[in-house]
Amino acid sequence: RLPKRSTIATIISKAANMEKSLTDIMETEYPQFLPVVSQMEHLLKIYREYKRKNNLMDYDDLLLFLRLLLKEDGEIRLQLGNRYKYIMVDEYQDTNTIQSDIVRYLGSLHKNVMAVGDDSQCIYSFRGANFKNMFDFPVHFPEARIIKLEENYRSTQSILAMTNALMDQAREKYTKCLFTRRGGNEIPLVINTGTERDQATYVCRTIETLLDEGQQLRDIAVLFRAGYHSFELELELTRRNIPFAKYGGFKFMESAHIKDLLAHLRVIINKGDVLSWGRLLRLLKSIGPGRSQAIIDWMKEEHVSAARIDEWPGISKEREGLTKLAKLMGALSTPKVMPEKGVELAIAYYSPFLKERFDDYPRRQQELEQLISMASRYKNLRAFLDDLSLEPPTSPVDLRPLDKTDYLTLSTIHSAKGLEWRVVFIIWLVDGRFPPGKS
Incomplete structure (x- = not known):
């Protein structure tokens, strides 16, 4: 299949x-x-x-066609080179070959390119990231100056000593020696547990001891390579009534309710967005995939605006939903409607569908309302939607205990990047799990 x-x-x-x-x-x-x-x-x-x-175009197309354009059109290269005279790229170890080529073409005129990265931190190879871009940078820009940032402001020296010893074994690397001026002599502990259940029990008992000593749950994290690695621990935490939030599930923009809401806004900017039209029409009663496509085709052939969608010559059951939709489309199409107000209108319209489709609608309603504050930073709807498409935010709210302010953090390594806690457990630190067998 x-x-x-x-x-x-x-x-x-x-x-x-x-x-x-x-x-x-x-x-x-x-x-x-x-x-x-x-x-x-x-x-x-x-x-x-x-x-x-x-x-x-999908996101991959944007990169592929931009690279092709920069490669084949010298005039475009010149225009963009004059417009962007200084180029700075963060997390360069997580770029793929296509992105590296784009940077090289954009910087070909002035050579003013600064790339910040860590060859020891490539965590997106599953998306095509190529850490060798770090080593190829001086080849593409022969006059490049390499500045090593070796002082660490977060960890203790004992942790850095372990890190240095580990990374010294790498075959390909920029040689460096991490150090810190911070105090603290805590030595990382390696604990051998017999079974997964023993591991979960040990972590929970140690957390309970830390709480008795005055630590706060919010200062403690348990990290793992993949989401399913924490299942046994989650059961044990629940048995012991230790509240926790788990990070590393669906991204904010990948949630069904977020996609539903944004579909209503996208068709205002691009009335030919058939994917968004199909999504929002199928929310209505009596309208399935076939009927929604018929309505989309009718709008296209008859040049019907979004606000006139209730003129569809269908059966009465269809028109009931289309009348309410047309009213929303009319309100959203008003030139003076700011993005913040547009999101509020869309949420008010969508809320009945939310309650009907999802048992956990209070949590999802909270996430929708986050879009209001995001939209308030923009002057027009197009800019707001463009930014959401190209740089989607992530949200941990989906698995956070709603009524608790102090909770333990469970997180995949990917979702924990850049964060810090006073106490950290790393579970399943065994070959085949961390790193996984395919690494």
């Missing part, structure tokens, strides 16, 4: 970011689907044609 839609999208995106064929990606990461690789290639062909006909 074919993979699920989300897996198909992941395979296609990986192939684009790593500049490999679908077969290459599937051989290494999805061998179970190799029997349908020809069907996958056919789907990719249809997908590309659909995007071309509907003037659509």
